Amino acid sequence: MDKPYFRMLFEPQLKEPVFVEGLTGLGNVGMIAARHLIESTGAKVFAELYAPYFQDYVTVKKDGTCRPPRYLFYAAKTEKNHYIILTGDPQPSMEDTVAHYDLCDEILDFAEKHGSKFIVTMGGVVTTNPENDVYISATSEKLAQKHVDKGAQIYGEGRIVGATGLLLGLAKRRGLKGVCLLGATSGFGAERGTALSVFKTLMSIIEAETEEKE
Amino acid sequence: MDKPYFRMLFEPQLKEPVFVEGLTGLGNVGMIAARHLIESTGAKVFAELYAPYFQDYVTVKKDGTCRPPRYLFYAAKTEKNHYIILTGDPQPSMEDTVAHYDLCDEILDFAEKHGSKFIVTMGGVVTTNPENDVYISATSEKLAQKHVDKGAQIYGEGRIVGATGLLLGLAKRRGLKGVCLLGATSGFGAERGTALSVFKTLMSIIEAETEEKE
Amino acid sequence: MDKPYFRMLFEPQLKEPVFVEGLTGLGNVGMIAARHLIESTGAKVFAELYAPYFQDYVTVKKDGTCRPPRYLFYAAKTEKNHYIILTGDPQPSMEDTVAHYDLCDEILDFAEKHGSKFIVTMGGVVTTNPENDVYISATSEKLAQKHVDKGAQIYGEGRIVGATGLLLGLAKRRGLKGVCLLGATSGFGAERGTALSVFKTLMSIIEAETEEKE
Amino acid sequence: MDKPYFRMLFEPQLKEPVFVEGLTGLGNVGMIAARHLIESTGAKVFAELYAPYFQDYVTVKKDGTCRPPRYLFYAAKTEKNHYIILTGDPQPSMEDTVAHYDLCDEILDFAEKHGSKFIVTMGGVVTTNPENDVYISATSEKLAQKHVDKGAQIYGEGRIVGATGLLLGLAKRRGLKGVCLLGATSGFGAERGTALSVFKTLMSIIEAETEEKE
Numbered sequence: 001m002d003k004p005y006f007r008m009l010f011e012p013q014l015k016e017p018v019f020v021e022g023l024t025g026l027g028n029v030g031m032i033a034a035r036h037l038i039e040s041t042g043a044k045v046f047a048e049l050y051a052p053y054f055q056d057y058v059t060v061k062k063d064g065t066c067r068p069p070r071y072l073f074y075a076a077k078t079e080k081n082h083y084i085i086l087t088g089d090p091q092p093s094m095e096d097t098v099a100h101y102d103l104c105d106e107i108l109d110f111a112e113k114h115g116s117k118f119i120v121t122m123g124g125v126v127t128t129n130p131e132n133d134v135y136i137s138a139t140s141e142k143l144a145q146k147h148v149d150k151g152a153q154i155y156g157e158g159r160i161v162g163a164t165g166l167l168l169g170l171a172k173r174r175g176l177k178g179v180c181l182l183g184a185t186s187g188f189g190a191e192r193g194t195a196l197s198v199f200k201t202l203m204s205i206i207e208a209e210t211e212e213k214e
Numbered sequence: 215m216d217k218p219y220f221r222m223l224f225e226p227q228l229k230e231p232v233f234v235e236g237l238t239g240l241g242n243v244g245m246i247a248a249r250h251l252i253e254s255t256g257a258k259v260f261a262e263l264y265a266p267y268f269q270d271y272v273t274v275k276k277d278g279t280c281r282p283p284r285y286l287f288y289a290a291k292t293e294k295n296h297y298i299i300l301t302g303d304p305q306p307s308m309e310d311t312v313a314h315y316d317l318c319d320e321i322l323d324f325a326e327k328h329g330s331k332f333i334v335t336m337g338g339v340v341t342t343n344p345e346n347d348v349y350i351s352a353t354s355e356k357l358a359q360k361h362v363d364k365g366a367q368i369y370g371e372g373r374i375v376g377a378t379g380l381l382l383g384l385a386k387r388r389g390l391k392g393v394c395l396l397g398a399t400s401g402f403g404a405e406r407g408t409a410l411s412v413f414k415t416l417m418s419i420i421e422a423e424t425e426e427k428e
Numbered sequence: 429m430d431k432p433y434f435r436m437l438f439e440p441q442l443k444e445p446v447f448v449e450g451l452t453g454l455g456n457v458g459m460i461a462a463r464h465l466i467e468s469t470g471a472k473v474f475a476e477l478y479a480p481y482f483q484d485y486v487t488v489k490k491d492g493t494c495r496p497p498r499y500l501f502y503a504a505k506t507e508k509n510h511y512i513i514l515t516g517d518p519q520p521s522m523e524d525t526v527a528h529y530d531l532c533d534e535i536l537d538f539a540e541k542h543g544s545k546f547i548v549t550m551g552g553v554v555t556t557n558p559e560n561d562v563y564i565s566a567t568s569e570k571l572a573q574k575h576v577d578k579g580a581q582i583y584g585e586g587r588i589v590g591a592t593g594l595l596l597g598l599a600k601r602r603g604l605k606g607v608c609l610l611g612a613t614s615g616f617g618a619e620r621g622t623a624l625s626v627f628k629t630l631m632s633i634i635e636a637e638t639e640e641k642e
Numbered sequence: 643m644d645k646p647y648f649r650m651l652f653e654p655q656l657k658e659p660v661f662v663e664g665l666t667g668l669g670n671v672g673m674i675a676a677r678h679l680i681e682s683t684g685a686k687v688f689a690e691l692y693a694p695y696f697q698d699y700v701t702v703k704k705d706g707t708c709r710p711p712r713y714l715f716y717a718a719k720t721e722k723n724h725y726i727i728l729t730g731d732p733q734p735s736m737e738d739t740v741a742h743y744d745l746c747d748e749i750l751d752f753a754e755k756h757g758s759k760f761i762v763t764m765g766g767v768v769t770t771n772p773e774n775d776v777y778i779s780a781t782s783e784k785l786a787q788k789h790v791d792k793g794a795q796i797y798g799e800g801r802i803v804g805a806t807g808l809l810l811g812l813a814k815r816r817g818l819k820g821v822c823l824l825g826a827t828s829g830f831g832a833e834r835g836t837a838l839s840v841f842k843t844l845m846s847i848i849e850a851e852t853e854e855k856e
Contacts, residue, residue, distance in 0.1 A: 001319040002312060007387065050387065052315030056308065057375040058351075058383035064358030064368040066351045066394065068383035092311075094484065097520075098430060101480030105429040137486075137494045144492030154492040161485040169486035169496035173435065173478065180494065215747040216740060221815065264815065266743030270736065271803040272779075272811035278786030278796040280779045280822065282811035306739075522698065525734075526644060529694030533643040565700075565708045572706030582706040589699040597700035597710035601649065601692065608708065 004051040004106045012046045012075035012114075017082035018206055019116035019178075021107075023071070023163050024090045026124030027185030030164060032195035033122045033202065034087040043076035043085050049107070053092040053099030071103075073110070080210050084114060091162050104166045108174060118209060119171050119178035122198050123164035124191060125155070130184035132197040137180040139172040147179060150204035151197070155182055179205060218265040218320045226260045226289035226328075231296035232420055233330035233392075235321075237285070237377050238304045240338030241399030244378060246409035247336045247416065248301040257290035257299050263321070267306040267313030285317075287324070294424050298328060305376050318380045322388060332423060333385050333392035336412050337378035338405060339369070344398035346411040351394040353386040361393060364418035365411070369396055393419060432479040432534045440474045440503035440542075445510035446634055447544035447606075449535075451499070451591050452518045454552030455613030458592060460623035461550045461630065462515040471504035471513050477535070481520040481527030499531075501538070508638050512542060519590050532594045536602060546637060547599050547606035550626050551592035552619060553583070558612035560625040565608040567600040575607060578632035579625070583610055607633060646693040646748045654688045654717035654756075659724035660848055661758035661820075663749075665713070665805050666732045668766030669827030672806060674837035675764045675844065676729040685718035685727050691749070695734040695741030713745075715752070722852050726756060733804050746808045750816060760851060761813050761820035764840050765806035766833060767797070772826035774839040779822040781814040789821060792846035793839070797824055821847060 022034025037043070054069035061067075071088035086107065092099035111119065125135055135155035138144035144154055159165065160180055168180045181201055183194035236248025251257070268283035275281075285302035300321065306313035325333065339349060349369035352358035358368055373379065374394055382394045395415055397408035450462025465471070482497035489495075499516035514535065520527040539547065553563060563583035566572035572582055587593065588608055596608045609629055611622035664676025679685070696711035703709075713730035728749065734741040753761065767777060777797035780786035786796055801807065802822055810822045823843055825836035 001315045001384070052312040054311065056311045056314035056380055057373045058379035060351045060369050060372050060374060062368075062370040063355040064351050064370060065353065065355055065386075066374060066379065066383050067386065068380060097482065097484045098480040100484035101429045137488045137492050139493065141491040141493055154490075155488055156490040156492060158488050159485045160488060160494060165486035165494065166484055166496060169494050170429070172493075172495065215743045215812070266740040268739065270739045270742035270808055271801045272807035274779045274797050274800050274802060276796075276798040277783040278779050278798060279781065279783055279814075280802060280807065280811050281814065282808060525696065525698045526694040528698035529643045565702045565706050567707065569705040569707055582704075583702050584704040584706060586702050587699045588702060588708060593700035593708065594698055594710060597708050598643070600707075600709065 001050065001052050004049060004103055006110065007048040007050065008046065009048070010046050014075060014082040014084065014114055016115050016117055017084045019084045019111040019119040020202065021086045021121045021163060021167055023087060025162055025164060026126060026187055027183065027191035027194065029124035029183040029185055029191050029195045029198055030122035031087055032190060032192060033198040034085055036196065036199040037083070037085055037202065038074050041076035041078055041083060043074035043083060045072050046075045047073040051103060053096060053103060054089065081206060084111060084116060094161065100163065100166055104163055104170050107167065108171055117176060119167065119176060120202055120205070121164045121167050121178070121180045122202065123160070123182055124185040124194070125182040126187040127184040130186055130194060132194045133184040134197050134201045135182040137168065139168065139177050143177060143179060147205050147208065150208065151201045152181060215264070215266050218263060218317055220324065221262040221264065222260070223262070224260050228289060228296040228298065228328055230329050230331055231298045233298045233325040233333040234416070235300045235333070235335045235377060235381055237301060239376055239378060240340060240401055241397065241405035241408065243338035243397040243399055243405050243409045243412055244336035245301055246404060246406060247412040248299055250410065250413040251297070251416065252288050252299055255290035255292055255297060257288035257297060259286050260289045261287040263287070265317060267310060267317060268303065295420060298325060298330060308375065314376065314380055318377055318384050321381065322385055331390060333381065333390060334416055334419070335378045335381050335392070335394045336416065337374070337396055338399040338408070339396040340401040341398040344400055344408060346408045347398040348411050348415045349396040351382065353382065353391050357391060357393060361419045361422065364422065365415045366395060429478065429480050432477060432531055434538065435476045435478065436474065437476070438474050442503060442510040442512065442542055444543050444545055445512045447512045447539040447547040448630065449514045449549045449591060449595055451515060453590055453592060454554060454615055455611065455619035455622065457552035457611040457613055457619050457623045457626055458550035459515055460618060460620060461626040462513055464624065464627040465511070465630065466502050466513055469504035469506055469511060471502035471511060473500050474503045475501040477501070479531060481524060481531060482517065509634060512539060512544060522589065528590065528594055532591055532598050535595065536599055545604060547595065547604060548630055548633070549592040549595050549606070549608045550630065551588065551610055552613040552622070553610040554615040555612040558614055558622060560622045561612040562625050562629045563610040565596065567596065567605050571605060571607060575633045575636065578636065579629045580609065643692065643694050646691060646745055648752065649690045649692065650688065651690070652688050656717060656724040656726065656756055658757050658759055659726045661726045661753040661761040662844070663728045663763045663805060663809055665729060667804060667806060668768060668829055669825065669833035669836065671766035671825040671827055671833050671837045671840055672764035673729055674832060674834060675840040676727055678838065678841040679725070679844065680716050680727055683718035683720055683725060685716035685725060687714050688717045689715040691715070693745060695738060695745060696731065723848060726753060726758060736803065742804065742808055746805055746812050749809065750813055759818060761809065761818060762844055762847070763806045763809050763820070763822045764844065765802070765824055766827040766836070767824040768829040769826040772828055772836060774836045775826040776839050776843045777824040779810065781810065781819050785819060785821060789847050789850065792850065793843045794823060
C-alpha cells in the first residue's frame with residue numbers, strides 16, 4: 001500500500017449529502033462536534049479509509065483485537081437532509097505535506113462521487129480568552145456573510161491548518177461550496193462546550209441552506 | 215530501485231503454510247523466537263526481500279563479502295504443518311510510515327501468494343516488571359479468547375508498533391486470521407527468556423489451530 | 429493530488445515571452461521586484477499552480493474566504509516585449525529537494541509551452557555591507573559579461589538556493605538562456621531599495637536583449 | 643523531474659569497461675583516487691546524471707555561470723583496458739534511503755548498458771591510527787582473497803555507507819563482480835596519501851584481473 005485505500009462496508013443511497021468533517025485536532029472540537037452529529041442522526045459507518053500516511057502502529061482494544069489507523073465515513077438520512085460524516089484516528093504529521101494533499105483530494109473525490117456539493121469542515125482555533133465563540137470561513141464572501149448571523153464570526157486573516165483548512169481550500173478549487181467552522185479553544189484538553197457551539201452553528205447553517213434549496 | 219524487490223532462491227512446495235514473523239525490535243524477542251522456530255523445524259531460506267526503505271549501507275562479513283540489508287523468508291515442513299518464517303535485518307525508521315505500510319502489504323501479498331491463511335507476528339512489549347509474560351492480540355475476539363489458556367494474557371488497550379502490529383492489522387483487513395504474541399521485556403538487551411516463552415506459546419497455538427482443522 | 433497541478437484562468441496570446449521569476453526569499457527581493465514589473469506592465473494572472481509540496485494550511489482573507497498556497501503566473505504585453513511573471517506564496521521546505529526539482533521542471537515545461545526562450549530569476553543574497561548592489565549569474569559566460577555594465581557585478585563562486593538558482597540551472601540544461609539577478613541584503617525585513625535596483629537592472633537587461641533581437 | 647535523469651554528451655565505444663566509482667565522502671579518498679585515474683588515463687566526460695535527490699541549489703563558477711549538482715561519467719581507453727569513471731558533486735543526505743537506492747540502481751543500469759561486468763568502488767574508512775592502509779571488500783570471498791596481496795587487507799565485519807557500499811551490494815545481487823577499496827583516514831580533511839594508496843591498489847587489481855582474462 002503506497003496510496004490511500006477505501007474499504008466499502010455498504011453502499012448508502014444518498015441524495016446530495018452534506019459532507020461534514022470533524023477529525024482530531026485542537027481541543028478535538030471538530031471530532032466532538034462530529035460525534036454529536038453522528039449521534040443525533042443515527043449515522044452508520046459505510047466506508048473506511050486506510051493510508052500509508054497514518055501512523056505505523058495498530059491500536060488494540062480491550063477484547064484483544066487490533067486494527068490499523070483509519071478514517072471513517074458515516075452515512076445518515078434525516079427528514080430534510082442526507083449526510084456523509086468524516087471522523088477517525090489522528091491526522092498524519094503536519095510535516096508530511098504530500099500526505100495531507102493526497103488524503104484531502106482522495107476524500108473530496110469520494111465526496112463528489114457520492115453526490116456531495118456542500119461541505120462543512122470543523123476544527124478548533126486557539127484564542128487567549130475562549131468563550132465558546134465560533135468563527136467561520138467559506139468558499140465565497142457571500143456564503144461567509146450569509147451565515148454570520150447563525151452565531152459565527154468571520155475568521156479574517158489567519159491560517160487554518162490540516163484537513164479542516166485544506167479540504168475547504170481544495171473543495172473551492174473544484175467548484176464546490178462550503179464553510180469551515182472553528183471553535184475557540186485554549187488548546188488544552190477536549191473542549192466540549194465550544195464543540196457544542198460549533199454543532200449548533202452547523203445545524204443552523206444546514207437548516208438555512210436546506211430552506212434555500214426548497 | 216524505488217520499490218521493494220523479492221529475489222527467489224527456490225520455489226518451495228507449501229500447503230497452507232502458517233506465516234510467522236519475527237523481526238528485530240524490543241528486546242529482539244520476535245527475532246529470537248523466530249530463530250527457535252527456524253532451528254527446530256530445519257527451515258531453509260527460499261526468498262530475500264530488498265527495499266529502498268532499508269538503511270543505505272552494506273554489511274561486510276568476516277570473509278570480506280558484503281550485502282545490502284534485507285528480510286529473509288524461510289520455508290519449513292514438519293509432520294503436521296508447513297511454515298513460512300520471516301526474519302532479517304533492522305526495520306525501516308519509524309518515521310517513514312509509507313515504508314512500513316508498503317513493506318507490510320508486499321509481505322502479505324507474498325504470504326497470500328504462497329497460500330498462507332493464518333499469520334503469527336511476534337515482538338516485545340516494555341513492562342515495568344517483566345517475568346517472561348506473553349501477551350496476545352488477534353484479528354478477532356474469538357481467536358484471542360481461544361488462545362488465552364495457551365499461556366498468554368489478553369493485550370488490552372494499547373498500541374503495537376512496527377511490522378509486528380501493522381502486519382496483523384493489515385492482514386485482518388484482507389480477511390486473513392492471525393495473532394500477535396508480545397513478550398514482556400524491560401527494553402534492554404536481548405531477552406532470551408521471554409523469547410522462549412513466546413516460542414512455546416507459538417507452538418501451543420499452532421498445535422491447537424492444527425487440531426481444529428483436522 | 430500527489431503532483432503539481434496547473435489551473436488555467438485564460439490562455440494569453442504571447443509571443444516569445446520573457447519569463448521572470450520573483451518568489452519569496454531573502455529580503456523578499458525577488459518578490460518585490462516582480463511586483464514592480466507586474467505593476468509597471470499591468471500584468472494579469474492567467475494561471476495558478478498548486479502542489480502537494482506547499483504548506484498544508486489555507487490562508488483566510490479579511491472577507492472570510494480561504495485558499496490553499498499557490499504560485500501565480502501573470503501575463504503582460506508591452507510595446508516591445510511579452511512577459512510571463514511568476515510570483516506567489518512561500519516556497520517548499522529547503523529539505524524537500526524532490527519538491528524543488530519537480531516544481532522547477534514543471535514551471536520550465538510551462539514556460540517553454542508558452543514560448544519562453546529567455547528567463548530571468550530574481551532573489552536576494554546576504555552580504556555584510558549591502559548597498560543595493562546587484563549580482564548576476566547566467567547560463568553562459570558571454571551572457572554574464574554582456575550585462576555586467578547594466579549595473580550588475582558577476583556573482584562568482586557561490587551557491588544560489590531555491591527556485592531562483594534551480595530554475596536557471598535546469599533551464600540551462602534544456603538549452604534555454606537566462607540570467608539570475610541577486611540583490612544584496614542583510615537578510616532581515618523586506619528590502620525595497622535593493623529590490624528596486626534589481627528591477628532597474630532587469631529592465632536594462634531586457635531592453636538590451638530586445639535591441640539585439642531587432 | 644521526479645526521477646534521476648542522464649544527459650549524454652557523446653556515446654563512447656567501450657568494450658567491457660571496468661566501472662570505477664569515486665564520489666565525495668570520508669576524507670574524499672574515493673574522489674581523489676578517481677581524479678588520479680581520470681588524469682592518468684586522459685578520461686573524458688561523456689555523460690551527466692541529474693537527480694531530484696541532490697541539493698536544491700546551483701553552484702556558480704568564477705565566470706558567473708551556474709549549474710545544478712550532478713554526477714559525471716568519464717570514459718577512458720588505455721592499451722589494456724576500457725574504463726567508465728564516476729565522480730561528482732556531494733551525495734544525497736544519508737537519511738534519504740530511497741534516494742541512495744534509486745541512484746545506485748540507475749547507475750548500475752547505466753554501467754551494465756555500457757558493457758561493464760566488473761566494478762570497483764572507492765571510499766574512506768575512519769580508523770584510530772591511519773597509515774595509508776587500504777581495506778578490501780568484494781562480491782565473493784574468492785575475489786577478496788585474490789587481491790589481498792595487492793596491498794589491501796580484508797575489511798571484515800563492518801558497514802560501508804553510501805554509494806561506495808550500496809553500489810557493490812546491489813551489483814552483487816545482479817550477478818556482477820566487484821571490489822570495494824577503503825582507504826584509512828582520520829576523517830578530517832582531504833586524505834591525499836591514503837587516496838594514492840587506494841589508487842595504486844586499484845591499478846594492481848585491474849592489472850591482475852586483465853591478465854587473468856587474457
